[in-house]
Amino acid sequence: AQSVAQPEDQVNVAEGNPLTVKCTYSVSGNPYLFWYVQYPNRGLQFLLKYITGDNLVKGSYGFEAEFNKSQTSFHLKKPSALVSDSALYFCAVRDGGATNKLIFGTGTLLAVQP
Amino acid sequence: EAGVAQSPRYKIIEKRQSVAFWCNPISGHATLYWYQQILGQGPKLLIQFQNNGVVDDSQLPKDRFSAERLKGVDSTLKIQPAKLEDSAVYLCASSVNHLESTEAFFGQGTRLTVV
Numbered sequence: 552a553q554s555v556a557q558p559e560d561q562v563n564v565a566e567g568n569p570l571t572v573k574c575t576y577s578v579s580g581n582p583y584l585f586w587y588v589q590y591p592n593r594g595l596q597f598l599l600k601y602i603t604g605d606n607l608v609k610g611s612y613g614f615e616a617e618f619n620k621s622q623t624s625f626h627l628k629k630p631s632a633l634v635s636d637s638a639l640y641f642c643a644v645r646d647g648g649a650t651n652k653l654i655f656g657t658g659t660l661l662a663v664q665p
Numbered sequence: 666e667a668g669v670a671q672s673p674r675y676k677i678i679e680k681r682q683s684v685a686f687w688c689n690p691i692s693g694h695a696t697l698y699w700y701q702q703i704l705g706q707g708p709k710l711l712i713q714f715q716n717n718g719v720v721d722d723s724q725l726p727k728d729r730f731s732a733e734r735l736k737g738v739d740s741t742l743k744i745q746p747a748k749l750e751d752s753a754v755y756l757c758a759s760s761v762n763h764l765e766s767t768e769a770f771f772g773q774g775t776r777l778t779v780v
Contacts, residue, residue, distance in 0.1 A: 583765040583766055592773075594771035595708070595756065595758075600768055647765065650721040650763060651763045651765055651767075652710055653758075654710070657707045
């Protein structure tokens with residue numbers, strides 16, 4: 552079965568520093584990967600997705616993600632963190648098959664200190 | 666473009682009572698999802714509709730949970746009777762279709778507390 556793993560429950564970074572939120576995947580075919588962000592008391596907001604092609608995907612709010620097939624990773628990155636980036640981040644994968652369920656990781660809490 | 670609408674935002678009920686949640690997806694979106702998000706966990710898919718048909722309900726506790734999507738648009742999720750462990754945020758999402766490359770858009774969720 553397809554799955555994603557987020558190895559870090561929390562990531563702490565100082566404002567202005569680069570940030571990385573890690574995600575690894577396990578799929579049997581071509582991976583279709585997504586990143587979502589969740590602010591307190593809000594639903595999930597789509598950030599970006601990888602379908603095929605360029606390994607560096609650019610998304611909303613200055614975020615980007617790097618797809619690495621050999622390491623089966625899809626890490627979320629931003630060159631300069633903002634305090635307002637503090638939120639819960641989820642990696643997700645479509646599981647293929649007839650229904651193509653969207654399966655989420657456990658989430659990583661990003662805390663950006665001023 | 667209007668987003669996914671959910672109501673109510675918050676609900677507190679006693680165990681063994683029943684509750685219903687409503688979702689209005691983005692216009693034209695054929696696929697509708699209900700997820701359960703327990704505090705500290707990632708969202709778990711409960712049921713997925715394609716138009717007005719169920720395509721996946723493998724993780725829906727069918728002895729107490731039910732859902733329907735009338736005319737392939739709005740959807741309701743019901744719990745009867747509720748248990749303490751049903752306390753969670755219930756998220757509705759929709760997407761244009763259920764192809765691999767398609768992202769889903771989420772509503773703000775309904776926070777259910779069962780006491």
